[in-house]
Amino acid sequence: MVKTTNVHGGNVHKAIRLLHTSLDQILDFSANINLLGMSSKGLDAVKDALQDVIHYPDPDMTHLYSITSELWDMPKECIAFGNGAAELIYAICRLPNIEAVYVPAPGFSEYSHGAHSCGLPVIEYELYFDADTFNFSYPLEQMLHDLNKSQNYLVFIGNPNNPCGTLWKYESRELFEVCKKNGHYLVFDESFVDFLGDAYSMRNYVKEYDNVIVVHSLTKFYAVPGLRIGAMMANPMVINFIKSQIPSWTVNHLAQIYSEKALQDIDYIQETRAVLTEEKKWLYKELMLMDSLQCIEPSVNYMLCHLDEQYSLDDMIQKLYYQSILIRDCSHYTGLGLNWFRVAVKTKEQNQQLIHALRSYFRL
Template sequence: MMVKTMNVHGGNVHKASRILQTSLDQILDFSANINPLGMSAKGIDAVNDALHDVIHYPDPDMTHLFSITSELWDMPKECIAFGNGAAELIYAICRLPEITGVYVPAPGFSEYSHGAKSCGLPITEYKLHFDAELFRFSYDIDHMLQDLKQSTHQLVYIGNPNNPCGTLWTDRGPEIFDVCQENGHYLVFDESFIDFLGSTYSMRNYVRDYDNVIIVHSLTKFYAVPGLRIGAMMANPKVIETIKGCIPAWSVNHLAQVYSEQALQDTAYRKESLRLLETEKEWFYKELSQIESIRMVKPSVNYILGHLDDRYSLEDMIQFLYEQSILIRDCSHYTGLGSNWFRVAVKDRDKNEILINTLRKYIQHNRR
């Protein structure tokens, strides 16, 4: 039983369940970066109460959801839009008028390029700088400025934090905001994982000062509902209205709406999620880093990028884990990474220990 690893979002747990002839809850999916605490209990109750309402079309106005997010994000309602996950919004953004190309990070989320290709837009990749000694990635601000000064009307995607390496933008490179505005570029900050850090790391305040800043925000990662699909974006009202015209009607289903309304207001859930992650990601990173022939990038959020020593085969390691019903993310096809790079999500202590012990077994059995 061999596993074909591909550059997709994560492990297909449904396919793995069929191949391994086991239930979904028996599979440890470290390839998808979802809140280790799971779903909000208040959100689950809301979904259960609202299940009979699916006989009706979803509320296209989403009045309650707009009210909650406007207050939570300190953003006027007219500067917010929702979609069927962040990916749908990324595709819709690529349909903004006058865009001549898309500028994407390498490594970076594959949907930036897929969205560009769906619109026939040329893609330029900008590489993040890798410090081999410190074993971390950073944005090469000078290189980005040089490129952006020589081009016009680009969609400039910046992961904050960037997936899969976890690099944060924070407030570096303020000159880029002005250069992009002068040259007709849109600055698109993908903040799908920002809730794992807190609003102080977000670039959303720049929406008030720059008409060309767009924030993409996922609600499926922190609130643990990738199967429900809901994402948000923030931008100036004119951009929002244009983007809305590219999103199908009833894009956000009723259950996604009611779950999000309650989960966003579940302060106890948010606090416990952040407490769990802060403790577990540091412990997990330290333990993974102590495994022979594996080196990890220090995480900023709920996933960790790692590299397996070139003496070993990542494909073999993935196969070994797969046969133990464990999925991890193969990152070897990302531009800017190369062979033997992989990514794992942070889960709870019991699950993290299982992965650590299984990785140790693989290295012991295949030591070279």
């Protein structure tokens, strides 16, 4: 048996070592990356810019700030970039006067890791699971209760939340007002919101509330986790503090060049959303036809599933692994437990390979 557990999905490099294979033979459903791959316009720009890596990157990121300010309708002084969303999350945890970090369970592990790196206590709030609808939702009343009784928390909300895909759907401003009154920072992690569109983002609240922060990954939708680039939006005082906490040249030249072009690649953006809409419906339907699985209907490009307890998730993961298919073990997330796993939504051909492998495992 090979040891496959990782803090995150996407460790294809470990897989090729253990399986003695090549990168192009790995079918990675453990990382939630755009099923179309990179933007062709962005990729062409990277190829043209390769010779420029003999120079330091532009520390001012002038073009990137101009483009994103217009696209996101956000003043430049309210935007910061980092080496992926994770670097920004860690920097946010260093904001002054924070007494604790309030995180969703299940939720992205880097919220807690960022807190621990600063010596801050972590308080988890468990999402509500409805067994009848087989879905998670945010426990707004519990959150309001906890946040009314505390001060100076860093409050993380995944929108959508990873790994369950739960969206923040509350239109009430009560949470915003409670956080403002009690000195809490309200951080929306929108690393996957581009798969849905601007209408789902909370970034307009940045202009109204000095304590609202939005984290925005560019590696998921634009398919460049290996280049590393993320953004955040907040009031200028928060932005200036964050910039003081991250190194110079934190975003490399190729990541800047790629992002400038990919963010403006309208055809790529529209095609991604159209293809994803069809593929996530198809994959959800096919998985739900298997009696041994229950799945949460996906909001974006990943799906949280539960394997019937007559089966061993470790065994299923191993069987798929030896077929060079990687899925994400979610059994260690608080609020989940045994036999929960996550799969990305990929192309039709790749999704069909996953379905075939699972049917073979269940002998359907």
